[in-house]
Structures are given as structure tokens and as C-alpha cells.
Amino acid sequence: MNYKGYEVTEKDNGIIVGNVRDFDLVHIFQCGQCFRWIKQQDGSFTGVVRDKVVNVRMEDGKLIMHNATSEDFQSLWYDYFDLGRDYGEIKKQLMKDEIMEKAVKFGYGIRLLKQDIWETVVSFIISANNRIPMIMKTVAAICKAYGKELKMDGDSYYTFPDSRLLENSGLERLQLCGGGFRCKYIVNTSRMVNSGEIDLAALTGMTAGEAREELVRFPGVGNKVADCTLLFSGTKYDVFPTDVWVKRVMEVLYFKREAGFKEIQDFASEYFGEFSGFAQQYLFYYARELRIGAK
DNA sequence: TTGCAGGGGTCAA
DNA sequence: TTGACCCCTGCA
Numbered sequence: 001m002n003y004k005g006y007e008v009t010e011k012d013n014g015i016i017v018g019n020v021r022d023f024d025l026v027h028i029f030q031c032g033q034c035f036r037w038i039k040q041q042d043g044s045f046t047g048v049v050r051d052k053v054v055n056v057r058m059e060d061g062k063l064i065m066h067n068a069t070s071e072d073f074q075s076l077w078y079d080y081f082d083l084g085r086d087y088g089e090i091k092k093q094l095m096k097d098e099i100m101e102k103a104v105k106f107g108y109g110i111r112l113l114k115q116d117i118w119e120t121v122v123s124f125i126i127s128a129n130n131r132i133p134m135i136m137k138t139v140a141a142i143c144k145a146y147g148k149e150l151k152m153d154g155d156s157y158y159t160f161p162d163s164r165l166l167e168n169s170g171l172e173r174l175q176l177c178g179g180g181f182r183c184k185y186i187v188n189t190s191r192m193v194n195s196g197e198i199d200l201a202a203l204t205g206m207t208a209g210e211a212r213e214e215l216v217r218f219p220g221v222g223n224k225v226a227d228c229t230l231l232f233s234g235t236k237y238d239v240f241p242t243d244v245w246v247k248r249v250m251e252v253l254y255f256k257r258e259a260g261f262k263e264i265q266d267f268a269s270e271y272f273g274e275f276s277g278f279a280q281q282y283l284f285y286y287a288r289e290l291r292i293g294a295k
Numbered sequence: 296t297t298g299c300a301g302g303g304g305t306c307a308a
Numbered sequence: 309t310t311g312a313c314c315c316c317t318g319c320a
């Protein structure tokens with residue numbers, strides 16, 4: 001069948017998706033936006049999104065999704081991988097100088113995933129003063145402890161637990177997952193969501209600035225975590241999450257000197273405008289892989 | 296082998 | 309503006 005320009009064929013408990021462009025699994029999963037896709041020995045990736053577990057790989061320019069149906073593609077994967085967006089056009093807009101040209105060519109297959117916003121905010125609370133392997137380990141432990149079990153080829157996988165489950169867990173049990181001092185933030189953030197004090201679904205209707213102000217009311221959420229949450233859930237794209245790597249790459253490549261966070265954000269919003277979030281991803285991936293500005 | 300610094304940030308003083 | 313913070317890894 002054909003769905004919005006993508007040729008989707010069902011085969012052996014899976015689907016093959018043709019016509020995917022500007023799409024590279026390593027770029028997508030290792031550009032810092034997600035923590036639940038595990039690279040397998042054969043180069044494929046296995047991950048859980050909402051209540052589906054799949055294994056994905058590329059073959060001859062086609063996306064092969066194991067344990068998926070064409071209904072799943074329409075209801076979930078098309079949106080999740082942001083397949084309705086023309087990244088070729090975005091890249092053209094962003095390649096306005098030599099720096100961006102290099103960054104975009106380097107991470108040519110990056111796509112911004114539309115992840116569940118609850119999972120995103122909790123994951124990025126965990127990311128504070130933390131390393132990627134540890135973040136992945138903690139998120140996996142939380143899912144295993146509280147999530148719903150899913151099966152694929154005889155192996156068990158787990159969904160990301162909702163805010164009720166995390167609030168009810170209590171601090172002590174949550175701390176067994178290795179989140180350390182961030183666990184109290186997660187419990188209290190869960191409580192604020194459950195009480196209705198903050199409505200995550202309402203952020204869509206706000207400006208990026210308003211949505212950020214709302215998010216930083218959560219304990220453990222500052223500007224950086226708020227911007228990551230908005231960008232990686234597909235809620236707002238005119239944000240420029242500025243962590244130490246982005247700060248370094250901007251200082252080295254654009255400012256040629258030390259620069260403050262506010263200064264960098266103002267520059268990005270002026271220079272990249274509505275495409276700030278995409279620019280951030282190309283720059284971040286470029287900086288981190290090439291260790292630009294690393295000590 | 297043991298010890299210690301430090302990490303994709305936030306909070307409190 | 310600055311240090312503390314869980315916990316694990318890398319490197320003396």
C-alpha cells in the first residue's frame with residue numbers, strides 16, 4: 001500500500017518502507033534526542049515507543065521494521081519519525097554558511113523524533129549532570145520496574161510508565177533505578193502532572209517561550225531540560241537547547257570567544273529562526289562526534 | 296588495587 | 309555566582 005507517499009509492504013511480521021529520504025538510523029538515534037534505542041550487533045536498533053517494540057534497520061535505502069504492521073505505520077511510525085516533513089528543504093534553508101554546510105552534510109540523516117512528552121521530560125530530568133550510558137541505564141531500569149511488559153521474539157521489553165505509577169512508587173523504590181538525586185524531582189514532577197497543576201498537552205497551544213516557562217515550574221527542569229523536552233517531543237521547533245556541547249561548538253565556530261547562554265540563544269533565534277531546533281541537532285551531533293571544543 | 300575527578304544541569308544559598 | 313548532588317567510569 002501507499003501511505004502519504006511512502007510505499008509500505010508487509011512481510012514476515014514486519015514492514016518494508018520505501019522512499020525514505022534524509023534518514024539515517026545512526027544519526028537519528030545517536031544525535032542525543034532519545035535514550036531507548038539499543039544498537040544491536042548487526043547494526044540494527046531495537047526500541048520501545050509507546051506500547052510497541054520494534055527492531056529497525058536500513059537495507060538498500062529501505063527502512064525495514066520488524067514486529068510492525070502497516071496499521072502501526074499509519075498510526076504511529078509515520079509521525080514518530082517525522083516522515084511528513086521535507087528535511088531536504090530544511091537543510092537547504094540551514095546551509096547558509098560554511099559551518100552549517102559542514103554540520104548538515106555530516107549529520108545528513110538526522111530527523112527529530114516526535115516522542116511522548118511525559119517520557120521526554122522525565123528522561124531529560126535524568127540527563128542533568130549525567131552521562132548518556134547512565135541515562136540509558138536508569139531509563140531502562142525505570143521501565144523494567146514500572147512499565148508494562150511487551151514481547152518480541154520471546155524477549156521481554158517494557159513501556160515507559162505513566163505519571164501515576166511513578167508518583168505511587170515512592171521515592172525509595174524509584175531510587176533503586178539509579179537516578180540518584182534526580183529521583184525526588186521525578187516523584188514531585190509526577191505529582192504535579194497528576195494533580196493537574198501542569199497540563200503537558202496544553203503546551204502545544206502556547207508559544208515556545210510560554211511553554212518553557214510552564215515546564216521550568218517542574219522541579220529538576222531548567223531552561224535546557226525544558227527546551228529539550230519541547231524539541232524532542234515535537235512540540236516546538238523554534239528552541240535551541242544549549243548544553244555544554246552546543247555552547248562549545250558555538251563559541252569555537254561562530255563567536256571565536258567565550259559566550260554566555262543568553263547570548264547564544266539570542267543569536268540562534270535571530271540567525272536560525274523557526275529552524276533553530278533543527279540547527280541545534282546538526283550542530284550538536286557534529287560537535288560531539290568530532291569533539292569540537294572538547295578538552 | 297585504591298582513590299578521585301567529573302559528567303549533555305538544577306537548586307539553594 | 310558558586311558548590312553540592314547520586315553514581316559510574318576512566319585514569320592516575
